[in-house]
Amino acid sequence: xxxxxxxxxxxxxxxxxxxxxxxxxxxxxxxxxxxxxxxxxxxxxxxxxxxxxxxxxxxxxxxxxxxxxxxxxxxxxxxxxxxxxxxxxxxxxxxxxxxxxxxxxxxxxxxxxxxxxxxxxxxxxxxxxxxxxxxxxxxxxxxxxxxxxxxxxxxxxxxxxxxxxxxxxxxxxxxxxxxxxxxxxxxxxxxxxxxxxxxxxxxxxxxxxxxxxxxxxxxxxxxxxxxxxxxxxxxx
Numbered sequence: 730x731x732x733x734x735x736x737x738x739x740x741x742x743x744x745x746x747x748x749x750x751x752x753x754x755x756x757x758x759x760x761x762x763x764x765x766x767x768x769x770x771x772x773x774x775x776x777x778x779x780x781x782x783x784x785x786x787x788x789x790x791x792x793x794x795x796x797x798x799x800x801x802x803x804x805x806x807x808x809x810x811x812x813x814x815x816x817x818x819x820x821x822x823x824x825x826x827x828x829x830x831x832x833x834x835x836x837x838x839x840x841x842x843x844x845x846x847x848x849x850x851x852x853x854x855x856x857x858x859x860x861x862x863x864x865x866x867x868x869x870x871x872x873x874x875x876x877x878x879x880x881x882x883x884x885x886x887x888x889x890x891x892x893x894x895x896x897x898x899x900x901x902x903x904x905x906x907x908x909x910x911x912x913x914x915x916x917x918x919x920x921x922x923x924x925x926x927x928x929x930x931x932x933x934x935x936x937x938x939x940x941x942x943x944x945x946x947x948x949x950x951x952x953x954x955x956x957x958x959x960x961x962x963x964x965x
Contacts, residue, residue, distance in 0.1 A: 735959040737787045744789040747796045753854040783958045795823035809834035826861035837874040845893035882912040888931045895935035911946040
């Protein structure tokens with residue numbers, strides 16, 4: 730498994746498994762700015778047994794699987810079930826929805842929907858959103874706790890696209906929680922961050938269709954108090 734970082738938050742008794750590599754090529758990808766051009770073949774990744782061994786030492790109540798959606802290897806597919814059986818923790822999957830591991834063991838799926846319009850999605854990510862939307866419906870049908878997020882990028886993925894996403898979610902279930910995240914500036918790109926007024930306006934539009942809508946301005950990751958259990962030190 731291409732897990733390049735494992736972190737532990739003692740305060741919340743939670744751990745995060747960060748994968749590297751992604752099946753999307755998003756125009757405004759924040760992770761590209763952090764990691765740059767990494768040669769995956771030169772990196773050493775922990776085995777499943779090593780991951781479980783590190784987690785057992787801190788006995789987390791919850792584990793999040795996040796970052797790039799990796800290639801669905803046999804280990805990745807069975808990871809949630811192994812975490813549940815070996816650690817006895819809650820498992821939260823953060824995903825773009827394009828691929829899913831086996832959901833046996835998954836407590837919550839947090840899915841990022843980039844765009845509702847298929848052509849807009851293709852231009853932004855390089856991939857169709859059909860499989861993502863199918864997986865959204867699949868997760869919901871299986872009764873797993875689900876939340877959705879979308880990024881508001883002025884002049885690229887704007888309020889109108891946010892409305893389309895909200896409307897699409899409402900067809901599945903108007904009670905699904907929806908978070909609108911303000912784009913965080915990526916160096917070298919022409920797009921600006923939305924202000925609070927723009928985010929509030931997008932949220933107001935989304936609330937026409939959904940019952941649980943919040944918004945936030947992305948501030949980057951806060952690693953204060955976070956302990957590295959494993960890292961490849963990929964940051965520039």
